[in-house]
Amino acid sequence: EQQVQQSPASLVLQEAENAELQCSFSIFTNQVQWFYQRPGGRLVSLLYNPSGTKQSGRLTSTTVIKERRSSLHISSSQITDSGTYLCAMEGNSAGNKLTFGIGTRVLVRP
Amino acid sequence: AQTIHQWPVAEIKAVGSPLSLGCTIKGKSSPNLYWYWQATGGTLQQLFYSITVGQVESVVQLNLSASRPKDDQFILSTEKLLLSHSGFYLCAWSLEGDWGYEQYFGPGTRLTVL
Known part of the structure; x- marks a missing residue:
């Protein structure tokens, strides 16, 4: 069964x-x-990054396929960045099935 | 611009009662459609997907069914709700792009079964 591991489980930032x-x-x-899940549950797509490095505003994702990993870098965090960040992959099953990680909870403090 | 709507926003239902959740996508022709479910504190799981009208494939068995009666509509239903059906239901769509199938999600329906 395909699995997605995310770390850290939670993060507190200034x-x-x-x-x-x-x-x-x-x-x-x-x-x-990569997705951002708002406190109410809505998913917002942040970056679609099958390989290499992609950037959107203050977010940069790097995916290294051969190492089976991806990262999301948040620069200059803001209070509004607080929430849960989910990573998802599509494996080799039918239906473009996305398998999600449990997420990283981010709290940005003033 | 494409929009995705889900209804209702939230439901509180009794065990054993029927359920129907809806999803509509506007602004895209013949998208792939998906239903996902997230238990409280759990991970998102894909339940169903549909590539075309009238064709739905089941991914996870949860005593739920899905139908696609129109190109832009996806329905999730059951005749008898279980307590374990509680959670957050998300509809998503995708189209094949240069890099594959990026998925876009609706606002979700929160279901509480008592």
Whole structure:
């Protein structure tokens, strides 16, 4: 069964600090997607990064396929960055099934 | 621009009662559609996917069923709810892009079964 491990489980930041979130996969994948889950539950797609490095604003994701891992770097954190960050991979099952990690809870303090 | 709606926003239902959750995607033609479920404190799991109208595949057996009666509509239902059905239900869509199938999620429906 394909699995996604995320670390750390939680993170407390001082506003303006940087953070690095990690994701590792039990199998090789060619599709990795990072999401932000709001406190109410809604998922916001942050970055779709099957390989290499992608950036969107203050977020940078690096995926290394052969090492079965991906990272999400948050620079200059803001209070509004608080929430849960989910990593998901698509494995080799039908239906473009995304397998999700349990997430990293981020709290940014003023 | 594409939009995805889910209804209802939240439901409180009794064990054994029927359920119907809906999802509509506007602004995209023939998208792939997906239902996901998240138990409180748990990980998101894909339940169903659909590539075309009238065709739905089950991924996880949870005593739920899904249908796609129109190109832009995806319905999740059951005739008898269980306590274990409580959680957050998310609908998603995708289209094949240069890099694969990036998925976009709706706002979700929170279901409480008592």
